[in-house]
Amino acid sequence: MSEHTPTPNKTAPIEGSTAVPPAEAAVVGPQAVSHPPHTHSTENSGHESSPETKPQEVKARVSSAESPASETKPPERPHVVVFKNVCKTFGNGSGAKVALHDISFTVEDLPNIGELVTIVGPSGCGKSTLLRIIAGLKPHFPPTSGEVHVFGKSVEEPGPDRGLVDQKYSLLPHLTVLENVAFGLKLRGVSRSERLDQAREWITKVGLDECERKYPSELSGGMQQRVAIAATLILQPRILLMDEPFGALDPGIRLRMQELLIQLWNEKEETVFLVTHSVEEAVYLGDRVFLMASKPGRLVEVLKVPRPAEPPEESRRKPWFIDFCQALLRRLEEESPAPPGVKV
């Protein structure tokens, strides 16, 4: 198994500017309608986070985590995602349900790198709603109040700059694995031989070489999820939204997919939002962990994480990693119900 590339400094100063592709259509699994992929630089910058962080440093990091609503100077290049006081309520009157309450955060567009944000919190705290608002997908989008900006523009609808890997594997049942993975490229007008070549590469990356001629119904849930991941990643969206993408996978395959995600993240400059129920996965993958709480769904803390330099199974044995996970678990357990005055 390959070792991770050292990770750039996640707090590097913002420089330069970036072109923003037009938001025209969503990239959501193989049914996506989208446009030629954004070309990314593979150059990284900044210094490496130390994997040998001492427990006391971990504690300091956890306790000094930035406020979700923290604001910086006006950016020289548009932020990747900005939420300003975003609320989402489903339904009306006595049946109204507050899914998200007053969520604010910023993901900056750092030069030549992306950020991997993991989101943890109890079921029903609004993790999927948050992702789907970024994706511009109804009925979660639009928010009831507040502002959502992607690359400096107000989100109006889904776009090819955002790709969602959902909990449900959005595959086309009448297409083979190969055709499913290639489908988005077909819609982009990529030639048959080119798209099938690329699709085969992605099928290999997700470990499904033997399955390219099979149909979704012939695959396990975990295999279908890997096809859905490949079908989204092949389109190289600038913002990758992953809603518990590895939840259905066996532990060994899950580790392999985590490795793949890290590898891709290092190669591209994409921003990734990944919802997970696994604290270990959140800490291993995340540059920042968004900690959410429920009743009402809200963002309670943002934790910066040093990036491990080793494969997952080694990282997980390091004292700093164990301490960080325990601290996060404690924070998850501490989170209490609704503040007064908010109807849940």
Ligand code: ADP
């Ligand atoms: P999570 O992903 O953290 O489990 P969700 O974002 O799926 O949470 O849901 C947050 C809250 O919003 C839950 O109470 C859920 O029941 C509610 N909710 C989500 N989607 C809808 C919907 N389409 N209609 C009504 N309520 C919804």
